[in-house]
Amino acid sequence: MLIIIIVLIIIVGVFAFMNKEIAIDNLEAHQNAEIILKDGNKEIRYGNDYITELGEMEFNAVLDTSDTDPKTHIYAGIPLINLIEDSGINIEDKDQIIVRAVDGYTVALNTKEAEVDDNVYIVYKVDGKLMKTRENGGSGPYQLIIKNDQFSQRWVKYLVEIEIR
Ligand SMILES: Nc1nc2c(c(=O)[nH]1)N[C@H]1C(S)=C(S)[C@@H](COP(=O)(O)O)O[C@H]1N2
Ligand SMILES: [Mo]
Numbered sequence: 001m002l003i004i005i006i007v008l009i010i011i012v013g014v015f016a017f018m019n020k021e022i023a024i025d026n027l028e029a030h031q032n033a034e035i036i037l038k039d040g041n042k043e044i045r046y047g048n049d050y051i052t053e054l055g056e057m058e059f060n061a062v063l064d065t066s067d068t069d070p071k072t073h074i075y076a077g078i079p080l081i082n083l084i085e086d087s088g089i090n091i092e093d094k095d096q097i098i099v100r101a102v103d104g105y106t107v108a109l110n111t112k113e114a115e116v117d118d119n120v121y122i123v124y125k126v127d128g129k130l131m132k133t134r135e136n137g138g139s140g141p142y143q144l145i146i147k148n149d150q151f152s153q154r155w156v157k158y159l160v161e162i163e164i165r
Helices: 002-031 080-087 111-115
Strands: 035-039 042-046 057-063 071-079 096-101 106-110 120-126 143-146 159-164
Touching: 002 035, 002 159, 035 080, 071 080, 080 111, 080 120, 080 159, 096 111, 106 111
Parallel strands: 035 159
Antiparallel strands: 035 042, 057 071, 071 120, 096 106, 096 159, 120 143
């Protein structure tokens, strides 16, 4: 019995340690305006200079959350699929794209959804200004925008990590 308890404590401890490492890693990426792209054990880090070269687009989208009235904003960003294609990861044999924020908020897209034209974007500018970080009262430095997601639940603010699986 005692041995079982000790083993369980060690397992829980190891998991807690690993989660803390990931959290610290993600916080650093957030503060450096980086996005971490994961595919199994492979990890690619994208900086802002590089991301803005992947086919920047400007578009209007309506932000409508439970506690605000709908408001149209001008966003600048890149289609999510551009980043994935740049990485060379082949999503044909994958199911899901998991998008995580620095606060732990997580949203799953299926790969088919990401391939639909003019719908899923990673944005970094709103109304002509770079998005601020969470600490500075913004929704950035990156936010996921899913245009056809009417009430913005899946518009992941403070996006730091994208995992393909
Ligand atoms: N990182 C992160 N993104 C998030 C959330 C969150 O809790 N954390 N909430 C979602 C939900 S449910 C809504 S309605 C909107 C809220 O957007 P707002 O804070 O701009 O009103 O953000 C979405 N994106
Ligand atoms: Mo919400």
